[in-house]
Amino acid sequence: MSMPFYVSPEQLMKDRADFARKGIARGRSVAVLQYADGILFVSENPSAALHKISEIYDRIAFAAVGRYNEFENLRIAGVRLADMRGYSYDRRDVTGRGLANAYAQTLGAIFSSGGEKPYEVELFVGEVGDTADGDQIYRLTYDGQVADEQGFAAMGGSAETVTNHIKERYRPGASLEEALRWAVEGLGSTDGGQPREIPVTSLEVAVLDRTRSQQRKFKRLTDSQLARLLAKDETPAPAPAATDDTPVAPPRDPSDPLA
Template sequence: MSMPFYVSPEQLMKDRADFARKGIARGRSVAVLQYADGIVFVSENPSQALHKVSEIYDRIAFAAVGRYNEFENLRIAGVRLADMRGYAYDRRDVTGRGLANAYAQTLGTIFSSGGEKPYEVEIFVAEVGDTVEDDQIYRLTYDGQVADEHGFAVMGGNTEAVTGHLRENYRPGSSLGEVLQLAVGALGQSDAGSRVIAAADLEVAVLDRTRSQQRKFKRLSAEHLASLLGERVGEEAGRHAAGDSTNPSNTDQSRNRDQEQPPVAPPVAPPVSPQPQQPPQPSDPVTPPEHPDVYPPVDPGDPLR
């Protein structure tokens, strides 16, 4: 009887952790920042159908990076848990801390189980409070660890470069436009250099404490996002759409060109003299046709018939 292959528990956990980290690093980064009126989620996501940021409950939002099918299962489970707890008890009993603990237990159980691979995901669970001090941001890793974040946090992609840029430039109490521009600039940082991310490739949502509705979650539209990032984006889009027709130099040149060149009359065709009509020639009744249609009668006594 052969002995089974032995792997130490430390090596097994290390291999599973390396596997999960490599999968998460292949995704694009997600940044969460606090601003004066709430919490903003910024992610580079060109897709219009698959969202990285979603609503969980009235004051709670969810953001994730990694495999879409895996963190979508976690999002659906969180929504069901929040709805059941709010229906059975009270809406105030649904908290970000309770959801973070439930997610931590699920991720920890999956990571330590040897029967299935670990989840290649990292998630944020954020809850907006009545004041900035009451805001809560929890970061959960693939192995079920929970970290309480303050100010800002980043996960996925090139985390070190994005976090370093935010650490140098983030200021508490900033407005939504300021933290949004800072987050977009930070997401464009990498070891190879910086790049500019277009507004169409961004997914941005906020938990706004100033909303009168009970639900504080709101996605920012493309027009609102462009206005927050600067009017330059809207001006360039309008100029390209109009074909640079608003350029004053082009307008003056076209106006002078129209004034210098007089209108040209269309050419007139010369009159055509009518041709005299000739009367039709009558056919000659005497001349037989070359190929008559009537053949001569056949003699009935002809032996060749």
């Protein structure tokens, strides 16, 4: 009888971590930023049907990178958990921290289990508060670790490059237009190379907007809204006011075809 091949627990965990990281690195990055009125989620995603950014509950959103079928299972589980908790207790009992803890337990159990491969996913769970101080952003890795992010964060294949780009420009209390432009420029930046321009049709963008009057704060931005927000301000400077020494042009004659 042959002896089974022995692998130390340290090596086994290292191999599983390397496997998960390689799968995540192949995915396009997702950036999340706090702005004056809420939380912004931006991703490069050419598909109009397979979303990487979704709503979980009234004030809570979800974003992911990695294998679509794996993070879609996690999203559905989060929606079910939030609905069940809100129905059984109260809607205020559904929190981003509670969902982040549930995801951390699930990912940690899968990663440490020897019976199945680790999930090749990273997640963002964001919750918008009544004020900017109440906003919460949690980042979860493939092995169940949770990080409480402040201001901005990125994950995916080019996370470090995107994060460094946004870090150089970010300031608290920025407008939606500024935050969106920083995120899109960051997603298009390359490490030491020429930055590329991402077309509006390849962007997936959503916000948790605390100023919305309805209970649901999640909103997707359409291509036309993105094009308007990303358009550069080309408004001409106003003409100088006329003074006593400045000749004033006579009124135009409507019957004149050149008027």
